[in-house]
Amino acid sequence: MSERNHRITFARVPRGLPVxxxxxxxxxxxxxxxxxxxxxxxxxxxxxxxxxxVMKNSQIYADRLAPGDVMVGETVAQxxxxxxxxxxxxDYVAVRNGWQQYALSDGKGxxxxxxxxxxxxxxxxxxxxxxxxxxxxTVFLGQPLPGQTFVVSACTGPVGSTAGQVAxxxxxxxxxxxxxDEKCAYAVKELGFDxxxxxxxxxxxxKLRKACPRGIDVYFDNVGGDxxxxxxxxxxxxxxxxxxxxxxxYSMDKPPPGPSLGPVVGxxxxxxxxxxxxxxxxxxxxxxxxxxxxxxxxxxxxxxxTEGLAHAPDAFCVLMRGKNFGKSLVRVGPEKL
Amino acid sequence: MSERNHRITFARVPRGLPVxxxxxxxxxxxxxxxxxxxxxxxxxxxxxxxxxxVMKNSQIYADRLAPGDVMVGETVAQxxxxxxxxxxxxDYVAVRNGWQQYALSDGKGxxxxxxxxxxxxxxxxxxxxxxxxxxxxTVFLGQPLPGQTFVVSACTGPVGSTAGQVAxxxxxxxxxxxxxDEKCAYAVKELGFDxxxxxxxxxxxxKLRKACPRGIDVYFDNVGGDxxxxxxxxxxxxxxxxxxxxxxxYSMDKPPPGPSLGPVVGxxxxxxxxxxxxxxxxxxxxxxxxxxxxxxxxxxxxxxxTEGLAHAPDAFCVLMRGKNFGKSLVRVGPEKL
Numbered sequence: 001m002s003e004r005n006h007r008i009t010f011a012r013v014p015r016g017l018p019v020x021x022x023x024x025x026x027x028x029x030x031x032x033x034x035x036x037x038x039x040x041x042x043x044x045x046x047x048x049x050x051x052x053x054v055m056k057n058s059q060i061y062a063d064r065l066a067p068g069d070v071m072v073g074e075t076v077a078q079x080x081x082x083x084x085x086x087x088x089x090x091d092y093v094a095v096r097n098g099w100q101q102y103a104l105s106d107g108k109g110x111x112x113x114x115x116x117x118x119x120x121x122x123x124x125x126x127x128x129x130x131x132x133x134x135x136x137x138t139v140f141l142g143q144p145l146p147g148q149t150f151v152v153s154a155c156t157g158p159v160g161s162t163a164g165q166v167a168x169x170x171x172x173x174x175x176x177x178x179x180x181d182e183k184c185a186y187a188v189k190e191l192g193f194d195x196x197x198x199x200x201x202x203x204x205x206x207k208l209r210k211a212c213p214r215g216i217d218v219y220f221d222n223v224g225g226d227x228x229x230x231x232x233x234x235x236x237x238x239x240x241x242x243x244x245x246x247x248x249x250y251s252m253d254k255p256p257p258g259p260s261l262g263p264v265v266g267x268x269x270x271x272x273x274x275x276x277x278x279x280x281x282x283x284x285x286x287x288x289x290x291x292x293x294x295x296x297x298x299x300x301x302x303x304x305x306t307e308g309l310a311h312a313p314d315a316f317c318v319l320m321r322g323k324n325f326g327k328s329l330v331r332v333g334p335e336k337l
Numbered sequence: 338m339s340e341r342n343h344r345i346t347f348a349r350v351p352r353g354l355p356v357x358x359x360x361x362x363x364x365x366x367x368x369x370x371x372x373x374x375x376x377x378x379x380x381x382x383x384x385x386x387x388x389x390x391v392m393k394n395s396q397i398y399a400d401r402l403a404p405g406d407v408m409v410g411e412t413v414a415q416x417x418x419x420x421x422x423x424x425x426x427x428d429y430v431a432v433r434n435g436w437q438q439y440a441l442s443d444g445k446g447x448x449x450x451x452x453x454x455x456x457x458x459x460x461x462x463x464x465x466x467x468x469x470x471x472x473x474x475t476v477f478l479g480q481p482l483p484g485q486t487f488v489v490s491a492c493t494g495p496v497g498s499t500a501g502q503v504a505x506x507x508x509x510x511x512x513x514x515x516x517x518d519e520k521c522a523y524a525v526k527e528l529g530f531d532x533x534x535x536x537x538x539x540x541x542x543x544k545l546r547k548a549c550p551r552g553i554d555v556y557f558d559n560v561g562g563d564x565x566x567x568x569x570x571x572x573x574x575x576x577x578x579x580x581x582x583x584x585x586x587y588s589m590d591k592p593p594p595g596p597s598l599g600p601v602v603g604x605x606x607x608x609x610x611x612x613x614x615x616x617x618x619x620x621x622x623x624x625x626x627x628x629x630x631x632x633x634x635x636x637x638x639x640x641x642x643t644e645g646l647a648h649a650p651d652a653f654c655v656l657m658r659g660k661n662f663g664k665s666l667v668r669v670g671p672e673k674l
Contacts, residue, residue: 006646006647008646008647008649008650017654017657017658018650018653018654018657020650020651020654022650023649023650023653025647041670042646042669042670043669043670043671043672044666044667044668044669045646045649045666045667045669046664046665046666047643047649047652047653047656047661047665047666047667048656049656049657051653052653052657075669078672078674099646100646101646101669101670111620117628118628118631120672121666124664124666125638125640125664125666126631126636126638126664127623127624127627127628129613130664131623131624131627132613132616132617132619132620132623133611133613135619135623135626135627136611136613136615136616136619136623137611137613140616140619141609141611154659156639156662156663157661157663157664158638158663158664161637161638161639162627162638165630165635165636165637166627169630169635169636179659180662182662186639186662190637190639191637192635192637215604229597232597232598232600232601232606233600235600235601235603235604235606236604237604237605238604238605238606238607239604239606239607240606240607240608240609241601241606241607241608241609242609242611243608243609243610243611244611260569261569261608261610263569263570263572264569264572264578264608264610265610265611265612266572266610266612267552267572267573267574267575267576267610268574268575268609268610268611268615269569269572269576269609269610270575270576270577270578270607270608270609270610271578271598271601271607271608271609272478272577272578272579272580272605272606272607272608273580273598273601273603273604273605273607274470274473274478274579274580274581274602274605275602275603275605276466276469276470276473278473278605279469280469282469282472282473282477283448283469286464286468286469286472286473287464287468289472290463290464290468290472290499290503291454291455291464293502293506294455294463298502298506298529299463299502299506300498300528301459301462301463301495301498301499302493302498302523302527303458303462306384309343309345309379309382309436309437309438310343310345312345312360312384312408312436313345313355313357313359313360315384316355316384316389317354317356319384319385320354320355320386320389321354322491322516324384324494325493325517325519325520325523326493326494326495326498327462327463327467327494327495328383328384328385329381329383329384329458329461329462330381330382330384331380332379332380332412332438333378333379333380333438334380335380335415335452335457337415
C-alpha cells in the first residue's frame, strides 16, 4: 500500500484544560498485517473526556504515552487487508485504532458491526462503551424505581443521555444537568426528560432543590466537583450516587481538594452513611452480644474520667484535640448518695 | 429541695477548636417535677465530639443553642423525685440531662439501667450510643468477612474500639488508626487488633499500604478529612466505607474543601463506583434493549461531528470545555470507498 498514514500524536502533558499545542502530527507508512493480524482504515474517531486523564500519564490506565506516540482512542474502522481468520476485507469493526488513519489489530477486544442495524458511528456512542456505561450504571447500580427522581449530569452527552433515557424507560422522573439553555431544551424536548437545570446559570444547589422537591433518589455523576457537591445537598433518604466520571478533575494538574473519590471508582467501592438512630431497635441485641463478650474477657473498654462538672469544658477541649484516651466522661456526682 | 443546680452553658460559637471561654456556667434552683415527670441527679456526663457540631448552631441537629442555654449531652443519672409511674426514686437511668447536676424528664427516650449487669458508666460508652454505633455500623453496614482487612479510625475511642472488636469477633483482620504510639500499643495489646498505625507519624497512606498489603476491605470512618483520603488510596476491590463521623470537619468554621460527605451520612446514602469494563458481558443486552427503544422512537441520540483527523485536537479541546453538543466524533474517512 503506497498511501501514507496520517497520525495525531501526544506532544506533552497538558496544563489544565488541553490546548492544540499539546498534540503533534506526523505521517508514517501504512503497515502491512502479519499472520493473525488485519489492517483497517479509520472511519470514525471517538473523542472522550477520559483521554485527558490518560494524557496525565498517571498509573491508573494501562496506556502510557511518550511524546511522539500516537494518541489512544476508540474508533470505527473498515478492514482493508486481513491475515486474520475471523476478519475479512470490508468488515466494519469497533477497534482501538487511536488518532490515525490506519492501524493493525490482532482482533482482541474488536467488535464486528452490522451496518444494517444502526449507523456504525453509534458503536462509539449510544450502542458502544458510552451507552453501556449509561445503561449498566443505571440498571445495575443506580436502580431507579418508578416515580423516583433520577438526576444525571453532562446529560446531553452519550453517557448521560443514555442514563437519563434508560431511567425514563424504567419509570423514573428524570432531571438533567447541562451547561447551556440550548442543551437543557434538547434534554426536555428530544430526550423526554422531565426537567433540566443549567449549571452555568445561578445557584445549582438551589435550582436542584426546586427541580427535585422530594429530593434526589439516584444521581448518575459524570462530572464530580462542585456539581457533585450541589447534588449531595439535595439527596433523598436512602439515595444512591453512581460515581462514573470526574471530568472536572481530569483537567486539574493537582488532585482537587478534599478526599478524592477517584479511588472509590477504581475499587468499585461502596460508601454508606451511618446514623445510629436508625438502629435503636438493636440496642438490646448489642448489649446482649457485647455483654457476653465482656463476660468472656474478649472485649475491652477504657474510660477517660474527668472529676467534676466545672472541668467539663476543659475535658471537652482535650477531647476535640484528640488528647483523650478512651471514652471521655465527666463524673458529676457520686454513684451512691 | 434547697440545693442549687450547677450548670455549664453555651456561651458562643467556637472558632476552630473549642476553648474553655466558649462555655459559661451558672447556678439555678433545682426544679420540681410536675405530673408525668421525674427529677434526676447527674452522675456521669458523656463528652462526645458531635457536641462541637451542635455548637455550630447549624440546622442538622434538633438542638439549637442560644447563649446561656445549658449545654446538651447524654448522661447517666439517678431518679431523686418522681411523679412518673414508670420511674422510681433510686432508679438509674440513661437520660439527656445535659451539662448540669439536675434535670427534669418526661421519660421519653430514657433507658433504665441495671447496675448489677455492668458499670452504669458503660451506658454512655460501649453499652450505649457509641457502642451501638460501632456495633450497627460494623454488623449491618461494613459486614467484614472472615480474613478480610477491617480498618477503623479513632480506634481507641468508644465507637472505634467497639467497631474494631466486633470486627475481630467476626473473624476479620483489624488494623486501627490512632493519634499516639501509646494508643496504638493499647489497641494491639488490649483490644486485640492485629496492627495499628499512628496517623501523626509519617505518611499515613504509605503506612496503611504496609499494614494492609492486600488492601482495605472495610473502613469504618470516624474522622473524615485527610485520614479518609489516605484510606481511599488503599481500598481493596469491592471495598465498603462506612461514613460515621467527621471529627476533622466539626471544628472547621467553613465546610472543608471538596464535596462534603456530611449530607451523604444524613441521607443514609450509598455511593458506588462504576467501571464499565466490569459490565462488558452486557454489551449485547444493552444493544438489544436500546436498539428496540430506538426503533420504537422513544430513545434518541445526537452526534457532534468534526470533519477530518487534523481537526481532532481542536475538537478535543472543545469537548473538554463542555462546548460540544452530543457525542463527540471525528470523521477520519468515508464510510464507503
